[in-house]
Amino acid sequence: YEKGGGVLSMFERYYGEETFRRGVTHYLEKFRWGVATSKDFFQSIAEVAGDERGLAAFQSFINQPGVPTVKADLRCGRSGARLRLSQSRYLVKPEAPHIDQRWQIPVCVASAGDGGQRQSTCALMTDRTMDVDLPGGACPAWVMPNADGAGYFRFSLDLDGWRSLIGNAEHLNAAELLSLLDSLDAAFTAGAIDTEVYADGVQAVMAAHPQGTAWDVLAAPLARLAWIEETLVADRAQAGVKAYTDQLYGPQFDAFGLDPTSARDRANPTTATLARTPLVNVMLNQVGRTDVSDELARRGSAFLGLSTGGAIDAAAVDANLLEPALTAAVRAHGTAAADLVERHLKTERNAIYRSRMLTALTRSTDPAVAARARALALSDDLRVNEVPIAVYGAVREAENIDAGWQWFKDNFDAIAARTPPNNRGELAEIGSRFCTKARREDYRRFFAPRIEALTGAPRTMAMVLERIDACILLVDQQRRKATKHFSTFQDGQS
Numbered sequence: 001y002e003k004g005g006g007v008l009s010m011f012e013r014y015y016g017e018e019t020f021r022r023g024v025t026h027y028l029e030k031f032r033w034g035v036a037t038s039k040d041f042f043q044s045i046a047e048v049a050g051d052e053r054g055l056a057a058f059q060s061f062i063n064q065p066g067v068p069t070v071k072a073d074l075r076c077g078r079s080g081a082r083l084r085l086s087q088s089r090y091l092v093k094p095e096a097p098h099i100d101q102r103w104q105i106p107v108c109v110a111s112a113g114d115g116g117q118r119q120s121t122c123a124l125m126t127d128r129t130m131d132v133d134l135p136g137g138a139c140p141a142w143v144m145p146n147a148d149g150a151g152y153f154r155f156s157l158d159l160d161g162w163r164s165l166i167g168n169a170e171h172l173n174a175a176e177l178l179s180l181l182d183s184l185d186a187a188f189t190a191g192a193i194d195t196e197v198y199a200d201g202v203q204a205v206m207a208a209h210p211q212g213t214a215w216d217v218l219a220a221p222l223a224r225l226a227w228i229e230e231t232l233v234a235d236r237a238q239a240g241v242k243a244y245t246d247q248l249y250g251p252q253f254d255a256f257g258l259d260p261t262s263a264r265d266r267a268n269p270t271t272a273t274l275a276r277t278p279l280v281n282v283m284l285n286q287v288g289r290t291d292v293s294d295e296l297a298r299r300g301s302a303f304l305g306l307s308t309g310g311a312i313d314a315a316a317v318d319a320n321l322l323e324p325a326l327t328a329a330v331r332a333h334g335t336a337a338a339d340l341v342e343r344h345l346k347t348e349r350n351a352i353y354r355s356r357m358l359t360a361l362t363r364s365t366d367p368a369v370a371a372r373a374r375a376l377a378l379s380d381d382l383r384v385n386e387v388p389i390a391v392y393g394a395v396r397e398a399e400n401i402d403a404g405w406q407w408f409k410d411n412f413d414a415i416a417a418r419t420p421p422n423n424r425g426e427l428a429e430i431g432s433r434f435c436t437k438a439r440r441e442d443y444r445r446f447f448a449p450r451i452e453a454l455t456g457a458p459r460t461m462a463m464v465l466e467r468i469d470a471c472i473l474l475v476d477q478q479r480r481k482a483t484k485h486f487s488t489f490q491d492g493q494s
Contacts, residue, residue, distance in 0.1 A: 006152040007061045011042070013150035014106030014122060015049050023048040038062060053124055057104035061152060066090065068103045069186070070125070070146075071156040076139035083109060083143060086129045090154050092190050092470040102128060103153075110147035111140035112171060120147045142168040146183070149175030154186045162187075162197055169204040174214035177205050181220045188224075189474060195228070195482040199244065206248045212264055213252065215274035222278060226286055230398040231435050232475055233483045240486035246287045247489070253279040258295060258321065277320055284324050285363075293328045296321070300329030300360070304340045312344060312353065322353075326360035330369065338369045345381045358386060362393025370400045374407050378414050387418050388426075395433055405430070405439070409446055416454075425456030431464045435471040443468070 012020040023045030027036070030044055042058040066089045073084040089101045108122040111134050119135045134140060142164045145155040157165065165180065172180065180201065188198040202221045206213060229241040256262050256276050265272040283292040301307065302316035303325060317325045330337045341357045348354055361373035376382055377390035394404030408415065408430055416424050428451065431443040444465065451457045 003061075003152065007058065009150050010106055010152045011045070011054060011058060013108055013148055014124070015045065015051070015054065019049050020045060053104070053126070054106075057106060057124060057126075060103045060105075064101060064103075066101060068101075068105060068153045069156050070105065070107060070151075070153050072109075072143060072145040072161065073158060074140070074143055074161060080137045081111075081134040081139045083132045083134060083145070084129065085125055085132060085145075087125060087153075088128075090186060090190075092473075105151065105153055107132070107145065107151060107153075108147040109134065110144040110172075110176070111136070112142060112168075113138050114141045116141075118171060122147075142171070144172060144176055144180075146176065146179045148173065149177075149179035151179075154183045155179075156183065156187055156192060159193075159197070162193060162201070166197075166201045166204045169201075169208040172208060174209070174217055177208060177214070177217045178220060181205055181217065185221070185224055188478075189470065191474065191477045195232075195478050196485045198224075199485060203248060206252070212255075213275075215271055215278065218249075218252065218275055219278040222282055222286070228482060228486070229286065231471070232479055233486050234479065237483040237486040240489035242287055243489040244486060245282065246289070249279060249282045249287065250289070253283050253289075253292070258292070260318070273320055280321060280324050284328060293331070296325045296328035297332035300325035300327070301333060301337070304329060304337060304344070304357075306333060306336065306340060310340055310343060312348065314353075319352075323356045323359055326356050327363045330360045330364050331366075334364070334366050334369055338364070338372055342372070342376070342381070345376070354383075354386065355389060358382070358389045359393065362390060362396055365397050365399040367403065370394075370397075370403065371407075374404060378411060378418065384418065384420065387415075391415055391427070392430065395430060401433065401439075405442075412446075412450075422455055425454040425460055427454065428457045428460040428464060432467055434464075434468050435475060437472060440465065440468045440472070 015023070026048050027041050027044035031040060039055065039059070042055045046052045046054045068087050069090040071086045071088075073086075075082045075084055085107060087103060087105060103125075105125040106122065107125050108120055109132060110118060110120045112118045113136060116136065116138075121132060121135055123130065123132050134143070143157075143161065144165060145157070146153070162184075169177065169180065184193070184198055184201045187193045188195070202225075205217060205221075225241065225245050229238050229245075233241055252275075256264060256272060256279060258276075258280065260269060260272065260276070262272065264275075280292065280296070283289045284296060299317045299321070302313050303322070305311045305313060306329070326341075330341065338361060341361055344357060345354060348357075358373070358376065361369060361376070364370055364373065373390055374394045377387050377394075382390065391408070394407060395401045412427075416427065419427060428447055431439070431447075434440060434443055447457070447461055451461050
């Protein structure tokens with residue numbers, strides 16, 4: 001469904017909003033009270049636009065898997081500026097077999113000279129390579145190969161191209177910043193750029209809109225930054241990753257605070273609420289800011305009734321902050337908080353409260369509390385749909401992976417028995433966070449004799465092994481460079 005929406009947005013950008021709207025109206029009128037297909041839909045839009053090429057282009061995205069990467073090379077000369085575009089399927093592993101795929105890609109490029117007016121041009125890329133003449137004549141200071149972030153593709157640049165685009169991030173809109181982050185992450189994951197380029201890019205994106213970064217842009221790099229801290233860098237650089245993350249997100253959090261009373265809340269309460277959630281989580285779980293964790297723990301403890309006899313106080317925590325507040329309370333009060341969570345799980349009927357409390361238990365790195373969270377998966381106190389929270393939560397925190405994986409293996413039959421038959425294949429996803437050769441082999445050895453008996457599990461296992469291999473390769477490529485880069489960050493300075 002997300003791919004369908006992304007492809008529709010891309011063709012709306014290519015045809016233009018008004019033409020696309022008239023095409024949709026034509027489609028609805030043409031097939032009123034009838035039956036139609038996706039081909040009929042795009043044929044209708046092509047008829048209105050007078051451009052039949054769009055139909056074949058649409059089908060090239062819908063009828064084949066994968067995501068294209070568009071590599072853009074800027075070439076400037078006396079005759080003007082030209083962008084050489086080439087397409088291929090995005091692959092993480094460079095030694096992967098060549099996959100002969102081709103898309104027909106609507107590509108819209110934005111560019112500008114130093115201090116010059118932003119311009120854009122669009123073309124339909126039907127071959128593996130094509131040249132696009134850029135408007136303006138002079139060599140641009142930067143090129144954005146996915147104008148308005150509307151294209152359903154990733155883009156790649158040479159080092160100078162990345163540096164130029166990163167250095168001009170303030171000229172990009174929110175959708176383009178999201179596209180930039182996605183393509184940066186894809187290039188980093190594939191080993192095409194080093195950690196320093198990726199980190200500089202994230203830093204530039206976060207500083208691009210001083211009056212307020214869009215909430216989805218704020219959230220986009222967080223999982224990667226957590227992975228860099230937990231998995232990629234050596235122990236001595238973990239504090240540097242925290243300092244870097246605090247440097248990026250601390251001022252953003254301070255502009256919002258924990259409560260919906262900031263100027264940004266008054267200006268747009270919906271977007272402020274959406275932004276606050278990732279900011280609070282990064283301050284609590286990645287930066288570890290004590291003022292944030294202490295206040296959240298106070299509110300979470302009040303919700304649990306830690307000092308008032310154990311009755312839940314729903315008014316103690318804003319619903320949007322319930323999970324981080326309970327997580328902080330469990331971390332701060334350990335066994336006492338865990339006792340109350342288990343007690344509430346026996347009687348509480350509110351599904352949201354239950355899932356937030358259970359998740360908070362799984363986020364504890366206290367071995368005793370983590371063990372209790374795992375044990376709940378086999379307890380009658382959990383509903384069937386809550387069991388996965390405890391099972392996958394067992395390996396969510398890096399400190400818990402070894403104990404959680406061993407528990408999973410020891411109790412696999414009981415876990416499978418509590419999992420609906422059609423969902424048992426998903427249990428093979430438990431290894432998704434593994435990133436060492438030893439864990440990979442242990443995972444493969446454990447599931448190999450069991451995999452065929454689990455519906456859908458062979459494909460899931462193949463995907464997990466591919467993910468582990470990609471992670472191992474990336475760590476081998478980047479650990480030394482990443483450790484060196486983030487070791488320079490101390491107390492928010494680099």
